[in-house]
Structure formats: structure tokens, C-alpha cells
Amino acid sequence: MEWLSEFGAIAAMQGFNGLSVFCVLLLMALGLAIIFGQMGVINMAHGEFLTIGAYTTFVVSSLTEQYAPAFGPYYFFFAIVLSFLIAGAIGWLVEWAMISKLYQRPLDTLLATWGLSLVMQQTFRSIFGAREVSATLPEWLMGSWNPTETIDIPRNGLFVMGLTILLTAIIFLMLYRSRWGLQVRATMQNRVMSRAVGINTKRVDRMTFALGCGVAGVAGAAFTTIGSTGPTAGSLYIVDTFLVVVFGGAASLFGTIASAFSIAQAQSIMEFFMSGSMAKVLTLSAVILILMMRPQGLFSIKVRK
Amino acid sequence: MFQIDNLVSGYGQSQILHELNLDVAKKEIVAVMGRNGMGKTTLFKSLMGVLPQWGGQISVDGRDISRLETHQRVEAGIAYVPQGRMIFPSMTVLENIQTGLPASAKGKVPDDLYALFPVLQEMRHRKGGNLSGGQQQQLAIARALATNPKVLLLDEPTEGIQPSIIKDIARTLKEIRNLRDLTIIVSEQVLSFTMEIADRFLVIEKGKFVIEEARDRVDEATISRYLSV
Numbered sequence: 001m002e003w004l005s006e007f008g009a010i011a012a013m014q015g016f017n018g019l020s021v022f023c024v025l026l027l028m029a030l031g032l033a034i035i036f037g038q039m040g041v042i043n044m045a046h047g048e049f050l051t052i053g054a055y056t057t058f059v060v061s062s063l064t065e066q067y068a069p070a071f072g073p074y075y076f077f078f079a080i081v082l083s084f085l086i087a088g089a090i091g092w093l094v095e096w097a098m099i100s101k102l103y104q105r106p107l108d109t110l111l112a113t114w115g116l117s118l119v120m121q122q123t124f125r126s127i128f129g130a131r132e133v134s135a136t137l138p139e140w141l142m143g144s145w146n147p148t149e150t151i152d153i154p155r156n157g158l159f160v161m162g163l164t165i166l167l168t169a170i171i172f173l174m175l176y177r178s179r180w181g182l183q184v185r186a187t188m189q190n191r192v193m194s195r196a197v198g199i200n201t202k203r204v205d206r207m208t209f210a211l212g213c214g215v216a217g218v219a220g221a222a223f224t225t226i227g228s229t230g231p232t233a234g235s236l237y238i239v240d241t242f243l244v245v246v247f248g249g250a251a252s253l254f255g256t257i258a259s260a261f262s263i264a265q266a267q268s269i270m271e272f273f274m275s276g277s278m279a280k281v282l283t284l285s286a287v288i289l290i291l292m293m294r295p296q297g298l299f300s301i302k303v304r305k
Numbered sequence: 306m307f308q309i310d311n312l313v314s315g316y317g318q319s320q321i322l323h324e325l326n327l328d329v330a331k332k333e334i335v336a337v338m339g340r341n342g343m344g345k346t347t348l349f350k351s352l353m354g355v356l357p358q359w360g361g362q363i364s365v366d367g368r369d370i371s372r373l374e375t376h377q378r379v380e381a382g383i384a385y386v387p388q389g390r391m392i393f394p395s396m397t398v399l400e401n402i403q404t405g406l407p408a409s410a411k412g413k414v415p416d417d418l419y420a421l422f423p424v425l426q427e428m429r430h431r432k433g434g435n436l437s438g439g440q441q442q443q444l445a446i447a448r449a450l451a452t453n454p455k456v457l458l459l460d461e462p463t464e465g466i467q468p469s470i471i472k473d474i475a476r477t478l479k480e481i482r483n484l485r486d487l488t489i490i491v492s493e494q495v496l497s498f499t500m501e502i503a504d505r506f507l508v509i510e511k512g513k514f515v516i517e518e519a520r521d522r523v524d525e526a527t528i529s530r531y532l533s534v
Contacts, residue, residue, distance in 0.1 A: 179408060186393050186404045193391040196353050197405040198379035198452050251395070 009150035018268035020157040023164040024226070026260040027219040028237050029244040030171055033256040035212035036245055038175075038188045039205065041099055042110045045117035046241065047234025049091060049213040051124060053083035053220025054229040058128075061135035061224075073138045080163075080221045087217025092210040099209060100202065103191075117235060124231035134228035141225055156225040163222050167215065172253060174211075184208050188251065247287050249297025259298055263287065306331040307456045307488050312361035314351035321347045322512045324361065329456075329488050334478070336503035337492040338528055344512040345492040346388055349460045353385045354378050365455060384454035388461045390445040394434025398425050401433045401444055405451030414451070417484065421477055422447050439470035446474075450481065457481075459491040463498050475501045494532055496525060 028050065035043050060079040064071050094116065102109040137156070144154045175181035183204045186194045194201050220234065227233075244263060248255030263283055270279035291297070307329040315321040321344050329335050339345050350356040352363060354375040363371045370381045379385075384405075393401050402414050402425070419426040422443045428436065433444060442462055449457060459478075463471045479502055481487055493499045499506065506523050508516040508531045516527065 179403075179412065182396075182400055182403055182412075185396060185400075189393045189395060190391055192355055192375075193387065193393070194404065195375035196355065196379065196385045196387065197448055198376050198407070199404065200374075200376045 006150060009148065012151050013153065014268065014272055016153050016157065018265045019161060020154075021268050022261050022264035023157075023161045024223070025240065025244050025264050026168065026257060027160070027164050027222055028216070028241045029248075029256050029260055030167060031212040031215035031219065032241050032245050033248075033253055034171070034175075034184075034215065035209055036242070037251055037253070037256065038184055039208055039212075040106065040188070041103075041209070042106060042113065043099075043212075044110060044114040044238065045094070045120060046113075046213075046216055047236070047238040048117050048120040048124075049087045049216035050220040050223065050234035050237065051120070051229065051231065052087045052090060053217030054224050054233060055124065055128060055133075055220075056083040056086050056217065057221040057224045058133050058135045058229055065136055072136075073140060076138055076141070076221075079135075080218055083217040083221040084214040085217075087220070088210045088214030091213025092206060094213070095206045095209040100205065103205075121231045121235065128231070130231060132228040132230040132233075135224040137225060159225060160222050163218070167218060168257065171215070175253065180204070180207065243284075243287060247291065247297055249299040252297070252299040255297055255299030306366060307490070308362075308364045309352070310362040310364075312348075312351065312363065313359040314347060314356055315359065316347075316356070320359070320512070322351065325512075325514060327507070327514070329490060331488055332482055332486050333505065334482060334489040334491065334503050335505045335507060336499035337490065337507050337509055338494070338496070338499065338532060339492070339509035340494065340532060343509050345509060346460055347512070348509065349385065349387070349458050349490075349492060352458060353383065379452050379454075382453075382455035384449035384452045384457050386442075386445045386449045386457070386459045386462060388464065390438075390441045392433040392436075392441050392444050392448065394432065396433055397430050398433055398436070398444055399429040402429075402447050402451050405448040407453065410451075418447055418450060421450075421481060421484075439466045439473075442466055442470070442474065443477075446477070450485075454487065456488045456490065459489065461492055461494065463493065463495050471495075471498055472501075478502055496528060496532060500525070 031049070032043070032046050035041050035046065057079040060075055060082060064075040098112055098116065099109065102112060141156050141159055144152050145158065146152060175184065183194070183199045186197070186199060187201045187204050191201055223229070223233070244260045245256055247263065248257070248259030266283045266286065267279055270282055309325055309327040312322055312325040313320065325348065327335070337345055337348065347356065351358050354373060358371055361371065362369055365382045368381060370378050370383070373381060393404065399414065402418070403412050406412065406414070424440055425444060425447055428440065433441065436444060446459070462474060466474070475498060478489060482489055491499065491503070504520050506516070506518050506520070506528060507514050508528055510531060516531070518524070
């Protein structure tokens with residue numbers, strides 16, 4: 001019977017590992033699901049907004065350590081809020097200065113935001129240096145939780161999971177229960193008509209883009225609990241993130257969740273039996289095959305055209 | 306109440322509307338008749354500010370709105386039901402109407418709106434895109450009315466809709482006019498529909514109003530001549 005309980009423990013930990021990857025993917029994809037999924041803007045600099053959040057957390061952490069060590073256990077919540085505000089404010093500026101001029105030209109947006117991402121990476125490098133940095137984690141985020149002797153679940157993973165659930169719920173409520181969400185969805189479907197029913201689409205676009213960037217900032221703050229931050233930390237994730245959003249079906253938040261879940265679980269289950277890169281190749285091939293059969297993604301809304 | 310002075314507009318280099326003038330009284334229903342390509346939709350789009358206005362002045366209740374952006378014009382009291390209806394297909398009927406409501410309504414659809422279109426209340430949780438053409442037309446009108454307009458612009462409301470519903474729509478429009486003291490400007494190619502509702506007839510030809518006639522003096526044959534190809 002011993003091997004059975006051991007197998008159970010491994011299955012539980014591996015399952016949790018898959019859930020962790022799922023949360024990370026979803027956290028990154030949420031901001032993009034708003035910007036790319038709802039607005040149709042291909043934002044190649046999305047990863048950099050994540051990096052902004054991570055560096056913000058790092059700065060808050062160092063300042064706390066230096067000036068207010070007593071504040072240490074709690075700084076993280078403050079850092080999350082600040083990451084959201086800073087990434088959101090920079091997103092607001094970027095929309096105003098660049099994206100708003102390019103709504104009629106999606107391919108140019110791709111190039112322009114890619115350029116922006118290079119500029120931002122170099123800015124990070126000039127300010128924080130090329131070496132990776134990491135925030136000092138508060139005590140309560142370190143170590144792990146042991147429901148039984150053999151099961152070992154890391155606390156930071158649990159924290160990221162909680163944050164993901166909270167953020168997803170907030171975005172759901174905002175998109176489907178608030179006036180802003182109504183206006184975003186209307187603008188996405190028909191910009192001209194939305195103006196003609198009295199929606200200030202320029203303001204909606206700016207708010208939406210800023211919110212998406214702010215969410216990326218929160219994701220960045222969460223990442224500091226898992227890994228260290230370098231100037232290119234965000235850009236490593238951008239391809240995966242686009243994949244999740246496209247696979248899920250661009251305009252569907254449910255689709256984004258389902259696709260993040262299936263990609264993460266497939267990845268982490270296969271990783272247990274084979275090498276990491278092989279698992280990735282298989283996952284991506286499966287995604288491509290499914291997209292060939294369902295180009296509109298997993299979930300799409302069916303209406304008469 | 307609703308005034309257009311020397312309105313000029315067009316696409317790119319080509320001028321479509323040539324110094325149009327129109328003065329519509331409160332509660333009046335004006336029909337703008339004309340064949341395809343004569344400038345009806347261009348007129349409506351430039352009134353809404355969807356197309357850039359080259360020159361001239363538009364005013365509602367004495368307030369000049371020609372410099373305003375589209376959403377500000379809606380606030381000033383113009384509502385628009387475009388050709389092809391343009392409802393939001395993947396949103397529910399209720400959400401479609403809510404897009405037009407001002408923030409002060411807090412998302413609650415006024416009862417009198419549902420009373421005008423009972424079918425919309427019945428179907429409020431369906432996706433707008435799954436409604437029939439006639440129902441979509443009613444939805445588009447309800448959405449426009451939700452903005453609480455003084456002037457309602459309807460661009461070819463009978464296009465692709467079955468005759469029995471056309472009659473319904475005509476009746477509803479007259480009802481709304483009386484209920485809300487609404488001014489209505491409707492563009493059409495179907496004379497029978499406008500004969501039923503309009504107080505005044507205009508014929509637009511190559512971006513100019515060529516005939517203007519009050520209802521009791523209107524000669525159907527003359528207008529028909531302009532509509533036949």
C-alpha cells in the first residue's frame with residue numbers, strides 16, 4: 001500500500017504544479033484578453049508591462065527593507081496596488097501617444113508596439129542594470145504547506161493561485177456587470193455605431209488599454225514570488241500569452257480560462273513523463289492542430305451573421 | 306427645432322451633399338426620399354458626425370452641434386437608427402438597449418420603452434444577432450430611443466423587412482412621436498410607408514433637395530418618378 005500513497009502524493013503535487021502553471025498563464029493572459037481579445041490591438045509590448053510590475057515590486061521591497069523594516073510582512077499588498085497603478089498609468093500614456101493613432105492599421109500597431117517593447121527593455125537595462133534582481137519575499141510567502149507528510153505544496157504557489165482567482169473574478173464582474181464593460185463590448189463589436197448611441201469610444205479605449213496594462217502589472221508583481229526579474233523577463237512570456245488568448249477564442253474570457261487550463265495541464269502532465277522541451281513541442285503541435293480545425297478558437301459566440 | 310443650414314459633406318475628394326437646407330418643427334415627421342446613391346445615407350452620417358462635415362451648420366433647439374463629436378451629438382438630443390440596423394449581434398437584447406441608456410438610468414430600461422416593443426421584453430435575454438430582421442429593426446429603434454432623443458434619424462427602416470412588420474413600425478413611430486414630442490426624419494425608397502407617416506416630403510437627387518411638399522399637397526406620381534430607375 002505504501003507505493004499507492006506515494007503515487008497519490010506525486011499525483012497531488014504534480015497536479016498542483018499544473019494548477020500553478022495554469023495560474024501563471026492565466027494571470028498573464030487576462031490583460032491581453034482585454035487588450036487583444038476585446039480591443040483587437042496586437043500589443044507586443046505587453047510583456048514589458050509585466051516587467052514594470054515586477055520592477056515596481058522590487059523597488060518597493062528594497063525601499064521597505066531600507067527605510068521601514070517593520071512594514072516588511074505587509075509591503076507586498078501595497079506593491080501589488082502600486083504595480084497596477086504604475087503599469088496602468090504608463091498604458092494610458094502609451095494609448096494616448098501611440099495606439100490611438102493606429103486603430104485603423106493593426107499591422108502597424110504590431111510593429112510600433114514591438115519597437116516600444118525594445119525601447120522599454122533598454123530603459124529597464126539602463127535603470128536597473130542587466131543583472132536579474134529579486135524582491136525579498138515576506139516570511140509568510142516562503143516555505144510550504146504540508147497537508148500530509150509526503151505532500152509538499154509551496155506557499156507562494158498558493159498565493160499566486162488566490163490572486164489569480166480574485167483578479168479573474170474582478171475582471172468578469174467588470175466586463176459583464178458594469179456599464180464600462182457594456183461599453184467595451186459594444187465598442188469592440190461596432191465602433192461607429194457605439195459612438196452613435198452616445199458612447200465616448202476614445203475614453204473607453206483608453207480606459208480599457210490602461211486596465212489591461214494594469215492587470216499585466218499585477219501579474220508582474222505576482223511573478224516576483226516565483227522567479228527573479230530581468231529586463232527581458234516579460235518578453236519571454238509574450239508568445240505563450242498570445243497562444244493562450246488565440247487558442248481560447250479571441251473575444252471570450254471563458255475561452256481564455258479554458259485554454260490556459262488545458263495548455264498548462266497538458267504541459268505539466270507530459271513534463272513528468274518526458275523532457276520539458278518535448279512536452280512543449282507536443283502541446284504546441286496539439287494547439288496548432290486544434291486551431292487548424294477550429295480557427296475561431298475553443299469558444300466562440302454563435303450568432304446569425 | 307432641428308435646423309440644417311448649407312450642409313456640405315462628402316467622401317475624400319468627392320462632394321456628395323451640396324448646401325442642403327432644412328428646418329424641421331417639433332413633432333414633425335419628414336421623409337427624405339430618393340434612389341440609391343443620391344445622398345440619403347451620406348446626409349444622415351454627416352448629421353451624426355460619423356462623416357466629417359465640410360461646412361454648414363446643424364442645430365438642435367437652437368444649440369449649434371456642428372463642431373461636436375458623434376457621442377456629444379447624441380447627448381445633445383439626436384438619435385440614429387442606421388441602414389442595416391447595426392445592432393450589437395453578440396450582446397443580448399437587454400444589453401443592446403442598455404448601451405443607449407444614459408448613466409443616470411443605472412441600466413434600468415424604462416417601462417414605456419418595453420410597452421412600445423413588447424417583443425423585446427419577451428426576448429430580452431436572447432442574443433441580438435439571433436433576432437429576425439424586423440425584431441432587429443425594433444431593437445435598433447428602442448436602442449436609439451433609450452438615449453432620450455429630441456430628434457430621431459431613421460435610415461431606410463423598411464429595407465428587407467416583411468410588409469406586416471413595416472405597418473407595425475409605421476404605427477409605432479407615430480405613437481412615439483405623440484408620446485415623446487419627437488421630431489423624426491426618415492429616409493426611404495418605399496413611398497407607401499412614408500405616405501402613412503410623414504407630414505412633409507423631400508426628394509433628394511444628386512445631393513440636393515429637388516422637391517419639397519407638405520403631405521396634403523403631395524403628388525404621389527411626381528415623387529414616384531424620382532424613385533423609379
